[in-house]
Amino acid sequence: MELQLSQLFEDAGWMTYASLPFMAALIGWATNWLAIKMTFYPLHFQGVSPILGWQGVIPRKAEKMASVVVERTINRFGNMDDVFRKLEPEKITKHIISQIEPRIEEYIDEIMYERQAVLWDNLPYTVKRKVYQWAHNQIPRRIEGLVAEFGSELSSLIDVKELFVEELKKNPGLMVRIFQEVGGREFSFIVKSGLLFGLLFGLVQIPIWLQNSEFWMLPLFGFVVGFATNWLALNVIFRPLYPRSFFGFNVQGLFLKRQDEVSDVWSRLLAEELITVERAAHTMVFGRHADRTRAIIQKHIRPMLDQAGILKVVAQLTVGASGYVELKRALNDKAVQVSVEPFHDESFNKSRSGVVAAVMSDRMRALSPAEFQDVLRPAFQEEEFQLMLIGGVLGALTGVVQWMLMFS
Template sequence: MQHPESGFHLFDITLLSLPLMAALVGWFTNWLAIQMSFYPVQFIGVGSFGWQGVIPRKAEKMAHICIDRTLQQFGDLQSVYQQLEPQRIVEQVISQVTPRLDEYIDEVMYEIQPVLWDNLPLFLKRRVYQWAREQLPARVEELVEDFGDDLDDLVDLKALLSRELRQHPDLMNRIFQQAGAVELRSVINRGAIIGGILGAALIPLWTRYPEPWLLPVGGFAIGFITNWLAINLIFAPLQPRRILFWKIQGLFLRRQPEISDVWARLVAEELITVEKVADAMLNGARGDRTRAIIQKHLRPLLDNSAVMKLTAQVTVGMTGYTELKKVMNQKAVLATRDVFSDPAFNRERAPIVAGVLAEQMRALGPREFQDILRPAFREEEFRLMLVGGAFGALAGLAQFVSLVALNIRIPI
């Protein structure tokens, strides 16, 4: 490819630019692969043609695997519940309900018999309020104990995770980005190093075969290989291996303890909060069972006191008495939801859930830990590599076209 007007060679400048361009391609394609793993959060496209970030699309699957692995190690949801200190939950319920107990009773009675309750002497109302306050601790303690015994039947944890991740598909992105921030930056930067090395390896080929197709083909190979290496550097090798002076292991696996702590903390703060578990108990597919337990523990409030039962039946009648218990049950459900929506209580309990999850994630073997994260990428990694290769080919073509267009030459 000697220039017709001088003794200069076009490919000499290419020899210098190959490693630099390849390093840029390696860096960019790895950066692009990481971005495509996270974004877009929602599918963009028409029909089956389009893209959604790998992690948002596979978030439910990864969360389910994570819960299966950790709870399988720990036992069941009931065991986690015991770590939350049920007595502390009892105290929370009593502390939240007691100040509003008179208000709850008023709301129930005004719904059933507003005129009667308005005209009831104040000392009788106070008697009802006092009696309810005396009964509350025992009823709550038994209720919380029953919830703990039946928690695995009352809460479909996978359904809870699926619902939350459908409503907030960016949650798993934030978990990954915070848990693996160091590793993701390392993968992108290593792409430049690997790309530069591969670019240098192209120099002998370009020297021997300075053909127009070589730069695009070489660019495709560099983009494809660097993306393949980027994904595999995260998860492989499973066990530490020593190569010359370096000890290597999959980036996520090497920092399993730190990643487990961050992952568990975010899951406990964002997904498996006391408030969301309580909401799943009340409003999930098994909510009828929860309401039945609440009703079972509310019924004695009236039925176990002959005076209160007789008073209620005389004042509201037998039909009204049945309706009274129904409204009490509905009010208790609403009160339960309010109790566990207390942000301070959720923040206080979150570290306990996080500690349980983190302990079990740290105890997982390398393959089990890898299996929490790898399935999402395994199904999409070839497409990511093809995209990297395509951008590498475009970069190689642009490099060749620009060199020819500029007619850059250096003396030999």
């Protein structure tokens, strides 16, 4: 045996065998790097559907992830009404009034010229002023009532899961960006750890290779290194769930150890990018429950004309009952149209997003480690084995190349 080992060293040389751990480190780094890239990219399916191709795990699982996020975070609020109360509805009311009131006269002119241009052109300016003043007096009270009723009905008006899914369908890169920012440290660790884990596997490989230098050993070790480095990296991030003491050091999954920090970043990004007041308002008016939203708007706005005094009398005398009904319908349509305009204000959205983020973060911080990991991991956990397997296959191919370059 000693003679055989000596002959192997003479044939291949020390440098050849010393390169084995470094090659294993390269395989570990490359396969982990590729696994991370395949987690995020491509954003859309590339290849021949449904088998010969790939789409990033996170873009492909975005809808499922949205469901998990809603179930694990938003639904833990109790209901959307609780969120609304924390948003301080009086500030929302004040903001809407500040945005709409300066344009009341413009809105009235648009309605009248669209539906009853002749009537409006022939009305004395003093009558128009009375109409404008009537609107200025009525609108704030109507808006206050609207906001209050929306608040009490919010859970039945907004489907948070729908809001998430629709936004992610339009922008699949959004969830990728959120995950990259939230788990940047962990994903970087996965890539870098491939070097260390691969190097350790390579050191174990030397004595085994010296004992058995068959061709198939290098592809086998490449597969083991590619598969195992991915598996180890993922488990170091999420295991152990709870802090454990080893040789005087507290050890816990890297991601779980940062629960408070991750909760803050995750909540802030979701609140700023997905659960904004603007998107919530848009979902209410144009989403699945839009009919209910418009009915509430109509309930508060249409009676305004019945209290319009001289405008009501003039309208009924000049355009008749049907024309008057048309005016009421036009008023309601305009109210729906402008209902989302006040929420295009970026600074207002940002101030309210901070409130939502604080609530979400508090809830996430309070989760147990097992619950916390379930917010982010389960949606793509089923893909982990596939990613590790791809890493193993690539490692095996690298082993073949290694043999061809160094030993064949």
